[in-house]
Amino acid sequence: MHKLANRLDHFSDSVIRRMTRIANQYQAINLSQGFPDFDPPKPLIDALKQAADYGPHQYEITWGSAEFRRLLAKKQQKLMQIDINPDENVLVTCGSTEAMMCAVMTVCNPKDKVIIFSPFYENYGADAILSDATPIYVPLIPPTFEFDKQQLREAFEQGAKALILCNPSNPCGKVFTKSELEYISQLAIEFDAYIITDEVYEHMVYAPHQHLYLASFANMRERTICCSSLSKTYSITGWRLGYIIADKRIIDGCKMIHDFLTVGAAAPLQKAACAGLALGDDYYQQLTETYTAKRRLFLKGLDDLGLTYYEPQGAYYVLVDISTLNPFKTDFEFCEWLIKEVGVAAVPGSAFFKHPEYRYIRFHFAKQEPTLIAALERLSKLKEKLSCLKN
Ligand code: GLN
Numbered sequence: 585m586h587k588l589a590n591r592l593d594h595f596s597d598s599v600i601r602r603m604t605r606i607a608n609q610y611q612a613i614n615l616s617q618g619f620p621d622f623d624p625p626k627p628l629i630d631a632l633k634q635a636a637d638y639g640p641h642q643y644e645i646t647w648g649s650a651e652f653r654r655l656l657a658k659k660q661q662k663l664m665q666i667d668i669n670p671d672e673n674v675l676v677t678c679g680s681t682e683a684m685m686c687a688v689m690t691v692c693n694p695k696d697k698v699i700i701f702s703p704f705y706e707n708y709g710a711d712a713i714l715s716d717a718t719p720i721y722v723p724l725i726p727p728t729f730e731f732d733k734q735q736l737r738e739a740f741e742q743g744a745k746a747l748i749l750c751n752p753s754n755p756c757g758k759v760f761t762k763s764e765l766e767y768i769s770q771l772a773i774e775f776d777a778y779i780i781t782d783e784v785y786e787h788m789v790y791a792p793h794q795h796l797y798l799a800s801f802a803n804m805r806e807r808t809i810c811c812s813s814l815s816k817t818y819s820i821t822g823w824r825l826g827y828i829i830a831d832k833r834i835i836d837g838c839k840m841i842h843d844f845l846t847v848g849a850a851a852p853l854q855k856a857a858c859a860g861l862a863l864g865d866d867y868y869q870q871l872t873e874t875y876t877a878k879r880r881l882f883l884k885g886l887d888d889l890g891l892t893y894y895e896p897q898g899a900y901y902v903l904v905d906i907s908t909l910n911p912f913k914t915d916f917e918f919c920e921w922l923i924k925e926v927g928v929a930a931v932p933g934s935a936f937f938k939h940p941e942y943r944y945i946r947f948h949f950a951k952q953e954p955t956l957i958a959a960l961e962r963l964s965k966l967k968e969k970l971s972c973l974k975n
């Protein structure tokens with residue numbers, strides 16, 4: 585029989601999501617794939633019940649319900665400090681996963697080059713491959729995860745059509761500074777490139793760090809494609825609601841791709857999510873405070889266990905350095921052992937790095953405090969169990 589498409593040879597299944605399946609198999613506490621173990625805010629659940637009773641149950645307008653786009657534009661306009669016309673600048677997608685894929689497919693022709701900072705959220709590599717674009721990886725250099733300016737310039741000099749910017753960054757938790765973003769903007773303008781942002785952790789930024797939207801930087805509006813989602817902000821990762829905000833010219837292109845990729849995001853869920861988009865500023869303040877407390881608890885726990893990590897400035901992940909602990913050949917084997925023997929699931933760091941790096945594992949802390957405490961309790965046996973293994 586004919587071989588299936590060659591594109592299948594260039595990537596594997598998602599390691600993040602694979603770790604969840606293994607965690608479930610062994611009933612481990614799942615700190616691998618980033619999603620909460622608590623419910624969305626009550627207004628969303630109530631609105632979902634209403635949607636079950638009163639609809640809508642049929643297709644929404646392809647690019648998203650008018651009410652959703654209006655509320656989203658209002659919320660994001662204030663945060664991003666740019667004008668957002670709900671009819672011209674907004675596209676509702678099936679999660680930011682579709683938003684990112686749609687953005688890359690809208691911008692890139694086959695063989696176009698796309699700059700991706702490494703470590704990176706693993707979908708970006710697949711987004712580029714599925715769009716037949718060629719990734720150019722630029723390292724964020726551990727342990728501080730800064731980039732080398734000259735190296736980035738050289739990547740643009742290779743003729744990159746776009747750069748993917750995850751800010752706050754998954755997996756390392758870096759929040760790009762104003763001067764870094766200014767430098768990226770200057771290069772994008774000089775080399776006439778697009779910037780595709782993934783800003784799903786925009787509300788999870790820890791003081792004194794601050795999230796700045798690249799689209800609001802001088803002359804960046806016309807070349808920035810802001811992708812984000814409601815998943816993390818309202819704890820509804822399973823609802824698969826994301827969006828793109830960009831200039832009309834770009835959104836018109838994205839609408840065409842989206843129309844044929846998915847037709848549209850789930851209508852009753854868009855309706856119910858409007859209850860989230862209508863929440864006031866205090867909700868987002870509270871959200872940031874909640875995650876600040878989870879981060880404090882989890883990092884203190886890691887400190888108490890004598891584990892080394894990069895302190896996240898944003899998002900809800902932490903890369904723990906296992907270079908002095910790992911008796912196995914790879915970080916994947918380490919994570920499998922951790923699930924089976926310690927009962928906690930993490931993602932092997934190599935899933936995020938271009939050049940295999942077996943130095944890190946990634947935990948997330950988007951869990952209720954008792955879950956985090958239970959995970960830390962299990963991790964307190966880690967070193968002892970490792971030493972038994974070595975002997
Ligand atoms: N963003 C989450 C993570 O990095 C997972 C998202 C997903 O699996 N779609 O773990």
